[in-house]
Amino acid sequence: MEVRTFPETSLQTTGQRAAPIVITPPRGWLDLNLKELWEYRELLYFFVWRDIKVRYKQTIIGAGWAIIQPFFTMVVFSLFFGLLAKIPSEGLPYPIFYYSALLPWMYFANALNGATNTVIEHQRVITKVYFPRLILPLAAVLAGLGDFGIAFVILIGMMLFYGVVPTGAVLLLPFFLLLAVATALGAGLWLSALNAIYRDVRYAVPFLVQFWMFASPVAYPSSLIPERWRWLYGLNPMAGVIEGFRWALTGQGSPPNVLMFVSVAAVLLVLLGGIVYFRRMESTIADVV
Amino acid sequence: MGDLAIRVENLSKRYRIGQRERYLALRDVLARAISAPFRVFSSNSKPDGRNPRSDYIWALKDVSLEVKQGEVVGIIGRNGAGKTTLLKILARITRPTSGYAEVRGRVGSLLEVGTGFHPELTGRENIYLSGAVLGMTKREIDRKFDEIVDFAGVEKFIDTPVKHYSSGMYMRLAFAVAAHLEPEILLVDEVLAVGDADFQKKCLGKMEDVAKEGRTVLFVSHNMGMITSLCKRAILLEEGRLVTDGPASETVMSYYHRGGSSPHAVDFTRSGRPIGDHLATLLQAHIEDMDGNIVSEVDIRYPFKVKMRYRLHESVPEPPFPNFHFFDARGEYVFVSSSNNFTNGGTEPGIYEAECIVPGNLLNNGTYFIGLALTFTHRGIHVSFYEKDALAVNVKDPMEETLYELRSGYSGPIPGPVRPRLDWRIKKIS
Numbered sequence: 001m002e003v004r005t006f007p008e009t010s011l012q013t014t015g016q017r018a019a020p021i022v023i024t025p026p027r028g029w030l031d032l033n034l035k036e037l038w039e040y041r042e043l044l045y046f047f048v049w050r051d052i053k054v055r056y057k058q059t060i061i062g063a064g065w066a067i068i069q070p071f072f073t074m075v076v077f078s079l080f081f082g083l084l085a086k087i088p089s090e091g092l093p094y095p096i097f098y099y100s101a102l103l104p105w106m107y108f109a110n111a112l113n114g115a116t117n118t119v120i121e122h123q124r125v126i127t128k129v130y131f132p133r134l135i136l137p138l139a140a141v142l143a144g145l146g147d148f149g150i151a152f153v154i155l156i157g158m159m160l161f162y163g164v165v166p167t168g169a170v171l172l173l174p175f176f177l178l179l180a181v182a183t184a185l186g187a188g189l190w191l192s193a194l195n196a197i198y199r200d201v202r203y204a205v206p207f208l209v210q211f212w213m214f215a216s217p218v219a220y221p222s223s224l225i226p227e228r229w230r231w232l233y234g235l236n237p238m239a240g241v242i243e244g245f246r247w248a249l250t251g252q253g254s255p256p257n258v259l260m261f262v263s264v265a266a267v268l269l270v271l272l273g274g275i276v277y278f279r280r281m282e283s284t285i286a287d288v289v
Numbered sequence: 290m291g292d293l294a295i296r297v298e299n300l301s302k303r304y305r306i307g308q309r310e311r312y313l314a315l316r317d318v319l320a321r322a323i324s325a326p327f328r329v330f331s332s333n334s335k336p337d338g339r340n341p342r343s344d345y346i347w348a349l350k351d352v353s354l355e356v357k358q359g360e361v362v363g364i365i366g367r368n369g370a371g372k373t374t375l376l377k378i379l380a381r382i383t384r385p386t387s388g389y390a391e392v393r394g395r396v397g398s399l400l401e402v403g404t405g406f407h408p409e410l411t412g413r414e415n416i417y418l419s420g421a422v423l424g425m426t427k428r429e430i431d432r433k434f435d436e437i438v439d440f441a442g443v444e445k446f447i448d449t450p451v452k453h454y455s456s457g458m459y460m461r462l463a464f465a466v467a468a469h470l471e472p473e474i475l476l477v478d479e480v481l482a483v484g485d486a487d488f489q490k491k492c493l494g495k496m497e498d499v500a501k502e503g504r505t506v507l508f509v510s511h512n513m514g515m516i517t518s519l520c521k522r523a524i525l526l527e528e529g530r531l532v533t534d535g536p537a538s539e540t541v542m543s544y545y546h547r548g549g550s551s552p553h554a555v556d557f558t559r560s561g562r563p564i565g566d567h568l569a570t571l572l573q574a575h576i577e578d579m580d581g582n583i584v585s586e587v588d589i590r591y592p593f594k595v596k597m598r599y600r601l602h603e604s605v606p607e608p609p610f611p612n613f614h615f616f617d618a619r620g621e622y623v624f625v626s627s628s629n630n631f632t633n634g635g636t637e638p639g640i641y642e643a644e645c646i647v648p649g650n651l652l653n654n655g656t657y658f659i660g661l662a663l664t665f666t667h668r669g670i671h672v673s674f675y676e677k678d679a680l681a682v683n684v685k686d687p688m689e690e691t692l693y694e695l696r697s698g699y700s701g702p703i704p705g706p707v708r709p710r711l712d713w714r715i716k717k718i719s
Contacts, residue, residue, distance in 0.1 A: 023378060023390040046421040054409050057450075128400045129422055130381035200314045283384040286377070287304065 026283035033279070037132050044135045044142075051114075051143035066147035067154055070106045074099040081219050090221050090252045093162045097246070101218045103151055104180045104245045108238060109209045111144035111181070115188025116205050119196045119285060126286050133282045134275070137192045141185045148177075159249070167251035176244040182267045183237040189274030193281040197288055217242050222259065234262030237270065293393065294474055294505040295356040295379065300388035301529075302349040302374050348374040349385070350529040358394075358473075361506040363516035363523035363537055365544050370526040372509045376400065376476045379507065394505070397424060397472030403463035408452035412443055412462055415451055419466045433469045441465035468495045475499055478509045493519070513541045513681070517618040517656050538618075538656050542585065542683060552658075552681035553585035565599070569609065569663050569673040572598040572640065576682045586683040589708070590691065591649040595680065597661050598642045599673075601635075607667040608633040611643035614660035615652075616678065617706040623657065627664075650695075650710035653703065654686035 037044075056063050074095055081087045082094035089097035115137040119126065122136055159166070195201040213219075216238040225233045233239050240263025246252065349371040356362055364372045377383045379390060380398035405422030406415050416437055420430040430437075438444055441462040443454075451459055477496070496519055500506055510516055516523055516537055523540035525533035533543040545552040554575035557564050564571040574597040578584050587593040595613055611634075612627035626645055628634070634641045659682065662675040692698060695710070 020391045020393040021381070021396070023381060023385065023392065025387055026384050042427055043421045046418055046427075050407060050410065050414075050418055053414065054407060057409050124401070125405050125422060127377075127382060128404045129398060129424075130396075131422070131424075198314055200316055286383045 026280075033132070037134055037138075040131050040135055043131055044139055047135060047139035048142045051139060052146040055143070055146065063150050066150040070099060070102040070151050071154060073106070074102055077102070077219055087220050088223070090223070090246070090250075092164070092246075092250055092252050095158060096162055096164050096250065097221075098219070099155055099158060100246050100249050101242045103148065103155060104176070104241050105213060105216065105218045105238070106151070107144055107148040108180050108184050108241070109213070110147065111141045111184035112188050112191065112209060113205060114140035114144060115184065116191040116195050116202055118188075119192045120199075120202070133285055134189075134278060137185060137188045137278070141181055141188055144184070145181070155249075164250055166249055169248045169251055171248075172244070173248045176241055176248055179237065179244070179264065179267055180241045182271050183241060186237075186267060186271035186274040189278040190270070193278045193285070196281065196285050212236070212238065215239070217246075221246075230257070230259045231262050234259035235266050237263045237267040239263055240267075292358045293355055293391075294358040294360070295354070295393070295507070296391045297352055297354040297375075297379075298389045300349055300352045300375070300378060300385050300390055301347060302371075302378060302383070303345045303386040304348050305345055347529045349378070349526075351388070352526070352529070352531045354524065354531065354534070356505055356507065358505055359500075359503040360522060361500045361508065361520045363520035363540070364507060364509045364526065365511070365513070365516055365523055365540065366526035369528075371529040372526055373400070373478055374529075375526070376478055376507060376509060379474075380476050392474060394473030395424070396474045396476065397467075397470045398476040398478075399467050399470075400476070400478045402460060402467060404467075406451060406459075406463060409450055411450050412438075412447040412454070415462070416466055419463065420470075423467060423470050424472070425470060429471075437462075437465045437469050440468065464492060468492075472504070474505045474507070476507045512620065513544070513656070513678070514616060514618045514620040514658060517541055518620075538683065541656060541681075545585075545681060552679075554583050555679060557676070557679075564676055565663075565674040568602055568605065568665060568671070570600050570602070571661060571663070571674050571676060571679075572600055574598070574661055574680055576680060585681075586685050589650065589652070589654050589684050589686045590695070592646050593649075593682070595645045595647065595659060596642060597644075598640060599663055600640050601638050604637050605665060605667055606636065607665070608636050609663050609665045609673065611645075612662045612664060613645055614662065614675075614677070616658045616660070617653075618656045618658075620658075621706060623652070623706045651707055652684045653705055653708040654684050657682050657684060 055065075061068070077098040078094040082089065082098070092100075118136040118140040119133065126133065126136075191201060191205060215236050217224075222230070222233065222239060222243050240260045244260060348369075352371070352375065364375065366372050374383070376398065377400070378385050379392060380396060380400070382398070382400075403419070405419040407418060410418060416434060417427070417430055421427070425433075438447055441458075441464070443458055443462050446454065446458065451462065454462070493515070496506065496508070500519065506520075508516070508520060520537045522535065523533075523537040524531055525540050525544050533540045535543075554573075556573050557571045558573070574595070575583050576585065576587070577594050577596060578587060579592055579594070584593070597611060597613075599611070601609075610627050610629075612625060614625050615623040617623050628643065628645075634643065658678040659680040660675060660677040661679045663673045665671040665673060686695075688696070688700060692700060696703070
């Protein structure tokens with residue numbers, strides 16, 4: 001006969017006891033703990049959801065903002081770089097040529113900016129609650145996809161208008177988008193960790209983004225770059241992203257080549273380095289923000 | 290670890306002086322790099338890139354501690370003693386410099402109310418957001434949603450952005466979310482210090498529930514009353530070191546003893562900030578037994594005196610009334626006592642001593658806090674000073690002597706803020 005001396009407590013009903021959490025001083029370089037990130041996926045979802053929700057709540061024109069920015073930049077570029085400077089456009093109508101590049105570019109620029117500031121913006125939460133800090137830049141980068149999606153609808157309309165028919169390469173579009181996300185995240189991780197320590201980093205970011213744009217084939221096709229320097233040009237991951245984006249959408253321009261492979265390698269390097277560096281800084285972030 | 294919930298071994302945390310206030314600018318670092326490349330090179334040899342020669346302060350030094358499952362432990366100490374640092378390390382918000390800690394069970398940290406709230410979002414949205422930030426899953430929040438709204442009493446405004454909430458509503462909602470977190474280990478830091486008295490009482494009740502449910506609680510507070518009423522055990526930190534670990538009332542007393550100004554005898558003129566106004570200032574106060582010895586502990590059976598010295602700065606038309614406010618360990622008023630028209634002091638400038646005799650067999654055993662005040666009445670009611678919790682006294686019930694004398698052989702706790710000895714008559718009527 002079983003005799004129960006103690007009533008079961010609510011603690012025991014939660015299942016078997018979890019392994020203890022061990023807290024030690026930070027050590028090691030490869031303590032990435034990506035499994036923990038997975039455990040916190042719901043919080044990531046909530047942060048992304050909040051960012052998107054707040055973005056469209058706060059502004060008067062709401063979602064319109066996501067369209068205005070790339071659309072008017074496209075108009076200006078078409079006028080000055082296209083009609084006036086007559087920069088070659090791979091045989092595409094200028095609006096399509098610029099808009100299809102501005103779309104991933106604007107996404108990247110905004111996501112990078114958001115990721116850079118996110119740690120500082122969450123100062124209060126960071127000093128009060130634990131969660132893997134990696135979630136913050138990750139959420140900032142993913143939330144930017146909301147704007148991207150809205151602006152993308154306009155692109156479809158423009159393509160219909162100009163009668164640009166995508167080829168089968170369009171199936172590769174998600175891959176290039178993923179590459180853009182990875183680039184924004186990789187660079188964002190570096191910058192947000194640096195920004196937490198050195199507060200003036202965020203003032204440098206708009207400059208960086210501006211220079212970066214001219215180093216990317218947004219306003220011009222990469223075919224302007226001499227063949228033997230292409231690989232070097234590819235070290236800028238956004239070069240591969242934008243070139244790939246245009247190609248996947250319109251079938252015009254350069255299909256994946258050396259430049260693309262160099263870009264993918266560069267992204268992976270920046271991203272991995274960013275994760276390691278961010279993880280490394282994570283343990284001291286709450287002390288410095 | 291058996292039934293241990295928390296084990297801490299030689300935990301230390303070092304901060305650079307000023308690190309918490311100042312952050313670096315990249316331009317400073319670059320400027321230094323240009324002016325002295327070698328110096329920067331050597332300082333970069335430290336893994337954290339900071340200058341090893343700058344001054345450090347140990348926020349926590351070699352703290353070892355074990356907390357059993359279901360224990361409610363208070364953490365006290367002055368500002369900067371390391372209380373919050375200890376909680377932050379256990380909550381994994383910051384990492385220790387050296388040492389080791391082991392935490393078994395889901396940890397919930399309540400270091401602030403309203404963590405993760407966004408003013409633009411509605412009450413409903415914020416419940417989900419804040420809940421997720423505090424560590425609840427979406428399913429858990431779904432399940433407790435109605436309860437949370439109910440507890441906060443904001444049904445009508447649940448779809449209004451919280452920026453339109455009154456501060457009271459905001460606090461209630463924020464606390465409601467936090468209160469429905471069900472961690473196995475709860476770390477609480479002073480959140481109860483906010484809000485009005487009603488709200489504090491609600492929080493206190495919730496904390497007691499949590500403790501009763503057998504969860505482990507670590508509770509940092511400056512309110513000694515709350516510490517003694519909520520926690521059986523308390524630890525005292527001083528300059529990062531653990532100096533006392535024992536029953537809450539003893540730790541509280543030890544805190545006061547070590548502070549130089551023990552709470553049973555306080556010299557207010559040494560605080561640097563005069564307590565009072567142009568009419569009068571508070572000078573000294575202490576507790577003494579009927580033989581005139583200054584004591585911190587009194588026997589429940591015997592009377593004791595509360596004495597207060599104050600200075601009158603100018604002559605006034607009517608004498609002021611000293612009054613003493615007694616609070617129990619839970620922060621509840623026990624009584625107020627004041628001098629009256631027949632026993633008042635003088636009206637001329639000078640130093641006065643007021644004395645109040647608290648009879649034996651009135652207060653219960655436990656810690657009592659006494660607020661000191663002086664009130665003038667010649668031009669309406671004017672309070673020159675009111676120093677809350679200025680004195681503390683431990684009322685002891687020496688059980689070995691009182692067991693048959695007062696307690697009729699009953700040795701358990703006797704509840705209530707007072708324990709007067711009253712006259713009883715029992716007669717047989719049929």
